[in-house]
Amino acid sequence: MKFPNPHTLKQIAALVECDFVGDANFPVMGMNEIHVVEPGDIVFVDHPKYYDKALNSAATVILINKEVDCPKGKALLVSDDPFRDFNKLTDYFKPFKVATSSISDSAIIGANSVVQPNSFIGHNVVIGENCVIHSNVSIYDDAVIGNNVTIHSGTVLGANAFYYKKRPEGFDRLKSCGRVVIEDNVDIGANCTIDRGVTGDTLIKEGSKLDNLIQIGHDTVIGKRCLIASQVGIAGCVVVEDEVTFWGQVGCTSGVTIGTKAVLHAQAGISKSLEGHKTYWGIPAQEARSVMKEMANIKQIPDILEYIKSKK
Numbered sequence: 001m002k003f004p005n006p007h008t009l010k011q012i013a014a015l016v017e018c019d020f021v022g023d024a025n026f027p028v029m030g031m032n033e034i035h036v037v038e039p040g041d042i043v044f045v046d047h048p049k050y051y052d053k054a055l056n057s058a059a060t061v062i063l064i065n066k067e068v069d070c071p072k073g074k075a076l077l078v079s080d081d082p083f084r085d086f087n088k089l090t091d092y093f094k095p096f097k098v099a100t101s102s103i104s105d106s107a108i109i110g111a112n113s114v115v116q117p118n119s120f121i122g123h124n125v126v127i128g129e130n131c132v133i134h135s136n137v138s139i140y141d142d143a144v145i146g147n148n149v150t151i152h153s154g155t156v157l158g159a160n161a162f163y164y165k166k167r168p169e170g171f172d173r174l175k176s177c178g179r180v181v182i183e184d185n186v187d188i189g190a191n192c193t194i195d196r197g198v199t200g201d202t203l204i205k206e207g208s209k210l211d212n213l214i215q216i217g218h219d220t221v222i223g224k225r226c227l228i229a230s231q232v233g234i235a236g237c238v239v240v241e242d243e244v245t246f247w248g249q250v251g252c253t254s255g256v257t258i259g260t261k262a263v264l265h266a267q268a269g270i271s272k273s274l275e276g277h278k279t280y281w282g283i284p285a286q287e288a289r290s291v292m293k294e295m296a297n298i299k300q301i302p303d304i305l306e307y308i309k310s311k312k
Helices: 008-017 048-055 082-093 288-301 301-310
Strands: 002-008 019-021 027-031 041-045 061-066 073-078 156-159 166-169 170-173 178-181 194-195 201-204 279-281
Touching: 002 008, 008 019, 008 027, 008 061, 008 073, 008 082, 008 170, 027 082, 041 082, 048 061, 061 201, 156 178, 194 201, 194 301, 279 288
Parallel strands: 027 041, 041 061, 061 073, 156 194, 178 201
Antiparallel strands: 002 027, 019 073, 166 170
C-alpha cells in the first residue's frame, strides 16, 4: 500500500510511538509485506529467524523489535511489538469506512454493466463495461473489476486475509488493506471467496474461469486463461502461471508457484512448487503418469508373491 502522501521516518515513528534509527527526514512512501515490498516501503519483522530476510529485502524501512545494525541506505523503526504497530499504521492510512448504502457513491460502474438486486458494492470499487453482477454478491472496498466480467450469486470479493499471530490470550489478526483485482473476460461462479491482499493485490488475470465454491487466499495471483473447477482451495501468496487447470477439490498450500499449463487432477494436494507443462495427481501431488505406474506395479505384488511361492 502506498501512502496518499510521502511521510518522514520521524512522522511514522510518532504515529506508532516508537524509536527510530536513521535520518529523521528519511522518506517513507508506503508499507507492504515482504514479498511485494519496494524501496520506500515499511516491512515488519518480529522474529530473529527472519531479520536478515527483512533487512536485505527491497524495503528501506524495517519495523523491528530489536535495534540491529542497519544496512546502508535504510532506516529502522524499533518497536516492542511490530505486528501491533503495523496494524496501527493500517488503521491510520486505511481505516474501515462504514457503508450507508448498497452501492457506494464512490463506486464507478461502467457502461452496460448490470448489478442485480441485493448485491453490495463498497467504497472506491471500479467495475468495467459489460459486466453482470448477480444478486447477493458482496464486493468490498477498493476492488477493481475489468470489462466483460460475470460474477454469480453468493460470491464475496475482498474479505480479510487469513493471517493471525498467536498470543497468550488468543489470536491477533493482521489487518488487511489490499485489494482484489479482476481483469477482463473473467467468469466467477456462485459462492466463491477471493480474499484481499494484506497490503497488495489478489489478482485474477484476463480470461480465467472459476467454477462454484472456490476459495482463493490473500495476495495470490491466478494467471491468464486458467480453469478452476469446484471446491478448489488455494492458500495465500500462491503464483499460478498462465493456462493452468485445477480439477475439483484440489488443495494448495501457501507460497508456491504452479507453472504454465500444468494440470492438477481432482483432489491433488499441492505442498510445493510444480513445474509447468505436466499433469499431477495425488497427495502430495506428483506427476500423474509416475503415480499411475506405481499403482499398477503395486497391484501386481500379489501375483508376484504367488509366483515366488510356486517356485519354492
